[in-house]
Amino acid sequence: MTTTTRPSRRSGGLGVNYWKLWSASAASNLADGVFWTAFPLLAIRLTDSPALIAGVTVVGRLPWLVFVLVAGALADRLDRRRTMIAVQLLRTVVALVIGVTIATGTDTLAMLYVAAFVLGVGETLFDTAAQSVMPSVVERDDLSRANGRLYAIELTMNQFVGPPLGGLLAGLAIAFAFAGSALAFAFAAIALVLLTGSFRAERADRMTSVIADIREGLRYLLRHRLLRTLALMVGVMNLASSATFAIFVLYAVAPGPMGLDEVGFGLLLTSMAIGSLVASLVVERVERRLGRATILALSVVVGAVTLAVPGLTPNPLLVGAAFAVSGVAGVMWNVVTVSLRQRVVPDALLGRVNASYRLLAWGSQPIGAVLGGLIGQVLGLQAVFLVAGAGTALLVLARSIVTDAAIREAELEGDAARAAMAGPEAAGATQGFANTN
Secondary structure, three states: OEEEEOOOOOOOOOOHHHHHHHHHHHHHHHHHHHHHHHHHHHHHHHOOOHHHHHHHHHHHHOHHHHOHHHHHHHHHHOEHHHHHHHHHHHHHHHHHHHHHHHHHOOOOHHHHHHHHHHHHHHHHHHHHHHHHHHHHOOOHHHHHHHHHHHHHHHHHHHHHHHHHHHHHHHHHOHHHHHHHHHHHHHHHHHHHHOOOOOOEOOOOOOOOOHHHHHHHHHHHHHHOHHHHHHHHHHHHHHHHHHHHHHHHHHHHEOOOOOOEOHHHHHHHHHHHHHHHHHHHHHHHHHHHHHOHHHHHHHHHHHHHHHHHHHHHOOOHHHHHHHHHHHHHHHHHHHHHHHHHHHHHOOHHHHHHHHHHHHHHHHHHHHHHHHHHHHHHHHHOHHHHHHHHHHHHHHHHHHHHOOOHHHHHHHHHHHHHHHHHHHOHHHHOOOOOEEEEO
């Protein structure tokens, strides 16, 4: 049976459940910031081979290509809250095991590879479930505000608090960093346990195979003109961004044209995080003032210009300013498009559609990195930024598809689809959030 409930209006108007989810995200991202600062520091203690160290990252990102569609299918089959709890407990165990092996002197590079892959699989499961659970936590009209505040705490903990704390703990003893991560992961699991209700998608038929489920999610995305267009657009943007960042360190750090040292390079990257944090706090108000289609169009234009800036000048201040502005545009795009998917896609399909969408978005990244290296090798580093900017600029042609009218129509169709899938029992229910018992 499906029950419709409204979240409590305590705790800032988003409901108590939302702030439990927010707290879990804060703890989890703090743990990530500490963990992924300590992880490469441990790797360079075990090997000085650039290829082997880079291999840890490759193995960690591999699940986004080979497992994400399965993660989407599972998000629509299983209770999403329980999946998120299980992943946090898995992360806790992995961090503790690494800490123990360091303390006992039994840590190896092979162990890091296994840990990176396991954590990558966990990340696909957790992120897909987390994006799909939000419509069950807050009112539909509050999704942009809720996602914006979630982005704010994720950025703060992952990029501002976690890395320096991880460096401090690793400086005392690298095992402390992993122990601290385990503690924060465990806290996140406890916060998720405290979420009330059931978060398993209501489906008419649960006897289908995982392969059939994956096909259904892909088919929905590919047949939905607006979501398909947005997925392809973000795939191109990520391809262009990956091309530039694949070679950016060569351009930025001396003897590259910008002439920065390692500290300056780190500060430059932080400028993007600052812009992202600012955007996450104001996106709801900007959305109301400008409209969603305008925000998405501006995000494309800003992204194109800021990608090209390093190709026009090596001035660190100008490049840093461009990075900050690109951070604003990136978060604006993310909050609007994630909230849109949560409003449009029926809950029974949301996990699979999110996974299919992210396959297109993240699957283009290794291709972009290869193209960036090739263009940089043949035409020079500055050409990579200019080509990436020009390629992104072409996406403005999609403005005729991504309109406010198309967005409203997609939301109305989504409402009708949800009502049809929920059945007559829910047809007369007031708008709220269905938790399956």
